[in-house]
Amino acid sequence: MSSDRYSLPSDTGVGNAPATSAAAASPAGQGAGAEVVVPSLVAPVTEETFQGFIELSATLPLVVLIRSAQDLVSVELGPVLEAAVERLHGRVLLLTVEAEQSPGIVQAFQAQSVPTVVAVIGGRPVPLFEGQATAEQIDGVLGQLVELAAQSGVNGRARVDDSEPEPEPLPPLHQEAYDAIARGDYAAAATAYRTAIAQQPGDADAVAGLAQVELLSRVQGRTADDIRSAAAAAPSDVDAQLAVADLDLSGGHVEDAFDRLLTLFADADPDGRTAIRERLLDYFQVVGTTDPRVASARARLTNLLF
Structure with missing residues (x-):
């Protein structure tokens, strides 16, 4: 298992997107220090809800896990990746995608296998890795991701709103x-x-x-x-x-x-x-x-x- 497989590439081109530096993914200063309130640092997404989350990538980097419930490596990787995201205390958000249910997202990222992990900074994809990864390797990749996003001015944070919703009035x-x-x-x-x-x-x-x-x-x-x-x-x-x-x-x-x-x-x-x-x-x-x-x-x- 090569260590290069767990380093961020300098080329963020995916599919037909032009190769470009990730530093150009978001205009300088956009999302700097901003805070977004979210119900959780981990969110399942579908083709219908994905675009709304992508808009948050102008504020903080997103990590996208394309997975399958039928794939053992996907099942094992999910909790490890979630724990790594939690350790960053809101510096990134994790989106989970079920490949079978959202083929459009799979195609958009040109994922060839599951699990595939990519990031999005300022609306631009950044390939991360495929297959298995240890907690230490994931921590390293996410740390690099946060640094790269900050260079683009994308250094906001997510704050989890754990307050209880107001109950509806009784009849x-x-x-x-x-x-x-x-x-x-x-x-x-x-x-x-x-x-x-x-x-x-x-x-x-x-x-x-x-x-x-x-x-x-x-x-x-x-x-x-x-x-x-x-x-x-x-x-x-x-x-x-x-x-x-x-x-x-x-x-x-x-x-x-x-x-x-x-x-x-x-x-x-x-x-x-x-x-x-x-x-x-x-x-x-x-x-x-x-x-x-x-x-x-x-x-x-x-x-x-x-």
Whole structure:
């Protein structure tokens, strides 16, 4: 593995672009000391988003990794390159390109294989290397890249904006329910959610919120010892078992709550079965219908029903 393979070339011509010094890639002083705010120092790009990133190359150098998820060397190189970029603390940005999904970018850089790593300074490509590279080799190449970009006046920095975005305001009835929950008025919260469901029956958040506040309302004012003692004294009493299942669920013991009611369901009378099924459906909303524990319990309930 030749060390020349990991040095920046003096010729930045790619394809039919005229050979030129990288120092002429950007007018002197353009991007000098400028700062750009980005969500991350590493960004996946596509043919649709690539041009917007290229415009940043007037401010700081870009490193482009053309890779393939099916190529082992690409998979191994990605984290090493990302770590090297992070060590430069915003002096460069890394763009990752999936070759199969963005053939236009591959053609633009005339990449012959994956992985291929190129840089862009002031809109001009600078070939870096192909194939494997060690962390030490990558650090050396990127260090040279930063120096070369600075000679062109491209010496800005990227600052990662890690601030949390402002949450979107809740719909009025949802906010009313949240406010009621905050003051412990679960009845008012339930009323707000029921009104939201009446106005928009497909409001899944309101359905889940109603199930949650009804659960909180049922366990409010009762001690765990009283609930568990009553259930232990009457193992076949549906109301007592529903109460202890509520306690389990509110304490995060989801599978215990499901198992208790599904076990009880098998020997319950028709009225008891209806109550248990309705309570389980409420639980599914509270836990989340995509939760794998819900999928398992729902399948078990279906088997018991049929």
